Amino acid sequence: MHFNRRKLLAYVLCITVLLSGMFFVEVRTTSAADPTMLYYAEGDVWIDTDGNEMTPEHARLWRYYVLNNGTGTVGLAWYLGDIVDGRIVGKVPASINGKPVSTMDSTFRMQPLEYAPVIPDTVTNMVYTFAGCTSLIEAPVIPDTVTNMSYTFYECTSLTELPAIPDKVIYMLYAFYDCTNITGIIKIPVGAISTSYFADSTLDRTTKPILLLYTSSQSSLANMIHLSNVTKRVVPSTSGYNKSLPQNIMDTDTRVTVDIESLTGVYELSTGEELNFTATVSNPDLQYKWVVQDLYDTNGETNYNASIDSTGKLKAFQDGFAAVGLMAKFPDNTEHVYGAKVVKITNGGNQPVTSGFVSIQPGDTLASWSDDYSMSGSLGQYFSLPHDGIIVSQNNPPSGDEQALYEPSIVTGNIVDKSVNYLKVGETASYQVANLNPADASYRFVARSMVQPASVSITDTGEVKAQSAGLSIILLVDSQNKLIDKLPIMVGENDVISPEEQEQLDNASLDPDDYSYMAIGDGEYDVIILGNIEPITTLDVDVPISINFVIDRNRLFKAPVIKLVSHCAAPLKVSINNVSTVGDSPSLVDPATYTDAGWLSLGEADTRSKIGLILNGVGLYRKSGLIGTIPSAFNGEKDLDLALSAKYGKSWGNMAGKNIQYNVELLIEMQ
Incomplete structure (x- = not known):
């Protein structure tokens, strides 16, 4: 399944989710459209990755097919054996009857592997090889022959270390998607020449620190990566990189702060x-x-x-x-x-x-x-x-002297009668401006205070009222809020300033930064509260754009439960808005069309033409219906599980490797 974050200023969000499935059914007949699934036969010669001939017992654990692309190679379709202590039984076949293994498309998909086996050095295609192996903690060495790594480690959530990427790799779409614990160094391979091959999806939904190496000619590809956990670094060449770089390459550049x-x-x-x-x-x-x-x-x-x-x-x-x-x-x-x-x-x-x-x-x-x-x-x-x-500054943060709150103005002028610098609580004063240059320059008065509430209030025209004891500073500023002149002022409880207050006033700072609290004007009302409600809701949702399911060799339906994640402050409801069938995929029918026994007894024609898919309890044949709600994500993201299940027959016949597809349009709106 792939995810796309949709964030729209709207009340309703419609998006189409792709449901795609594949049948892995063991057959013995041939088909012009689909490869024939083969297995070990007496007299076959199977050679493993150690160069040794495999025993019939181990060879029977694999299904394979011959590629009809003129290469004279074979593909490993599926490993059928047990997983013992996190590993496969035996070794991976490297050749079968003299034909080298070149393709491992979905070979271990969704298996409970913990340790990947050695991959044959003739493999070029590793699409989906370990996709959905959520227990995989150790990746294999990727052979130098590999060119396609799209979806190779898709959703391998237990992987912790990135493998080295060979130079010949061209395709890496979704290669490490949702590998939430993976970290280390990765390069953009030499062969990746287009955003169709290497893009944001390659490392999407990773969370641990990753260093991405690339050359200057690959800048357009590197610029496609917009993940906060990925640090990008340009290097002269990535060719031959095999993790021999110093381990501290992951450190950020700290020569300057x-x-x-x-x-x-x-x-x-x-x-x-x-x-x-x-x-x-x-x-x-x-x-x-x-x-x-x-x-x-x-x-x-x-x-x-x-x-x-x-x-x-x-x-x-x-x-x-x-x-x-x-x-x-x-x-x-x-x-x-x-x-x-x-x-x-x-x-x-x-x-x-x-x-x-x-x-x-x-x-x-x-x-x-x-x-x-x-x-x-x-x-x-x-x-x-x-x-x-x-x-x-050599300090962090800078001192007040270095970072002035009000820059000097190009306008000049001065506050008249600066001797009025003491007021008793309740008294008022009015300040004027003289020698203004330019004469028509705009200005206003503001004040800041050492204490809270502020010891004075002030209007734009310089009307001051003493409100409580303490030290403040009156500032004359221009229309750009730049400083023209300033005057410290003391407010006390007595008619005459005391010696202590006078000393404090004489030593008062002239730096506005030292006065932490802004003074307000004295109007008819003490406080005017203005509000503005913007009736716009952002439907900010992480939505899967595809859900992959499998009907495996044992005719078991497998589909992961995935999440639709909301970052929206409003509570949401999610509905099915429409469903369409793609190509010759089986028609969607009511799962209750047959009993469980009835589904089991379907013949090949009905099995191939009917399926009852169910998303969160809603049959997709209905093409509509509420599938869930999501609470407000105002205090943190919320999610909705999307669970896909099915009713289907078991007489698939020769449908090995066949893909089926449905488009489901979801309607996401505020509750």
Whole structure:
């Protein structure tokens, strides 16, 4: 089963789920459409991976077929033996009657293996080889001959270490999907040349740290990986990589520590707006450059979401997501990007078109930065420190002197009569502005206080009221909230300031950062509460886009129970909206059409033409029906189990390896 996270601003979400099945039924006849399943016959010569002839007892544990592709090779269809202490009995066949084994499609699928056997060095196709082996804790060495690893370790949730990937591998779609415990180093193989072969699905739903190695020519493939647990690193070559690299390659680059923030603390803006960034760095002796990169780019390399200049000023061009980083250049001319912050850009208040694919939030710091940074957005120039727009510090976080709350304004002026710097509780004062340049510049008064509640209240025009004892600072700022002038003010309980209060006032800080609490104006009402309810619900749901089932060699129906996961604050209900049959798949019928005994007694024609599939108790022949509800995920994700079962006959005849398929449209809506 594959998953796709759907996140839409809507009240209803419809998505189609693919149900696909395969029959593994032992037959002796031939078919032009399907390969003939064969087994050991007297006189056969089976050679195992050790080069030894297999005993008839061990050879009879396998089913195989001859490939009709002109290669003169065979495929191993199924291992029929027991699993003893987590291992197969005996060895894997390497050749049968002189024909080498080249295909192991689904050979151990959904078996309780813990330790993978040795794979023959003639195998090229490992599609689904260990898919669904949830107990597998040790992967095999992948032979250098393998070219197809799609779904090879699909849902192997117990695997803990990534195997080395051979250079010839081309296809890796869903290779390690849902391997939730796997970690280590993986390379994009030389043969993977398209996103059709290597994409986000390859490592999707992994959670442990993974280092992805790739060359500069593979940047487009690396950029398809958007997983927070995956760190990407460009290397000169991945050819021949066999895990001989230093073990500390998984360590992040810690030569410099960087903390990036927007000056306003805001990480969302509209197209056409600007946002100023600042950074704290641990090494001021290097050269630095501001860089920006589109995330989940749907517009190509020439239509960037944002640009950034040398001072850290970001300008938004179009809706989407971007990451702002600081690149350090080292004496050996190597470069590394640090502290990448996510910025969200909206257009007229509308969500970015890419919002359905983004799991990170504005203000998040990316776990890794694509080394192909020059492909997205414009770059600032390298500069040395100190530099305007950059805060340099050996400390983390920076001190108040380094990170001023209010930048100096280009507007000049002063507060009149600064001698009025003491008020008794309840008294008022009115401050004026003189020598304003430009004369028509906009300004307003604000105040901050050392105590809470604030010792003063203030209006934009400078009307001050003393509310409680304590020290505050009055600030004159321009329309951009930049500082023009300032005045500390003491509020006391007495008519005259006391010596202690005077000493405190004389030594008062002039740094607004030292005054933690914002003062408010004194209006007709003490507090005005304004609210705005946006009647938009985001249906943010992880939905399976396919569910695979198997009717095995023993005619047993096998289908995993999977989960539909909601990240939506509203409670949801999930219904079947429509069902369609694909191709010559058996028709969907009411499971109650026959009794259990009746299903068992069906002849071949009825068996091949009818099946009763049931999803969460609802027969799919109905093409509609409620299959479950999901509680609110406001306090954390919630899920709904999707369980598929079936009623079917047992007279399949020659249908070995036959695929059947149904499309199920799910309707997801608020309760």
